[in-house]
Amino acid sequence: MISGDSIRMEKLCYSIGGRKILEEFDFHLERGVNRTILGVSGAGKTTILKLLLGLLEPDSGKVFIDDLCITGLPESKFMQQRRRIAIVFQGGALFDSMTVGENVGYRLFEEGQLSQVEIEKVVMEKLSFVGVETALNLYPAELSGGMKKRVAIARALAADPDYIFFDEPTTGLDPIGVYNICNLMQRLQAEGKTTLMVTHDLATAFETSQRFTFLHKARMLFDGSEEEMRSSNILEVREFLKPTDSSLFT
Ligand SMILES: Nc1ncnc2c1ncn2[C@@H]1O[C@H](COP(=O)(O)OP(=O)(O)OP(=O)(O)O)[C@@H](O)[C@H]1O
Ligand SMILES: [Mg+2]
16 A cells, blocks of 8 residues: 555544534545445445545544545645545436436546547446446436446546445345446456445445444444454444344354
């Protein structure tokens, strides 16, 4: 790991309407270590991603991208750092009025650095990487759930980010869809991308990540490897693992 090559949160506090979502939350995503943040629905997982991207301002604490503290900075001051991170939103968040090709190329068009022909080349490359190049001229409404997720991933890849955040990428997919997404994440990791996923899907987490953070009642209750998690004595962690680990019932 290169020094300073990471994203981190320090003692982050965030509340909504007086309810604490995060309290003194420390988190570190080093380049090359693929992580998953686990937690039940409503625990604050999506909120963490938004805070890491600077889309939300914390009540207190700091967020760093590389060595730059982005907390309190206007987005224009951390565009270069922000550009290294892409997010695949929960549900995809594709633009319904645009074709698949326009969705994938949107950010590049907005940035205005590449010609039309160059953008089209990137769009085809990314769509082909995720295996949906035949959907180029379709609209999101014409796609299956699994295809939408793959297009959302292609869109995230368009600007060639170093870090990719995945918000519940497998929710609502059938087993083949889940397998495809896991496979894509592994291929991205093999290409040197660092992934951060938030999910309650344990099987996908263990398939694609090396480190696991468990968020419970606004705090980090556990942080470690799969082995450490499976042998954890923390009651809430054991409860969370129960449905997938029959050995815990014995
Ligand atoms: N804009 C908002 N206004 C009010 N409450 C909100 C808002 N955004 C999030 N919340 C609340 O904050 C908490 C954390 O939300 P968040 O979306 O981060 O949870 P999550 O862990 O991603 O849940 P899920 O697994 O269902 O996606 C939830 O209880 C949610 O209801
Ligand atoms: Mg969420």
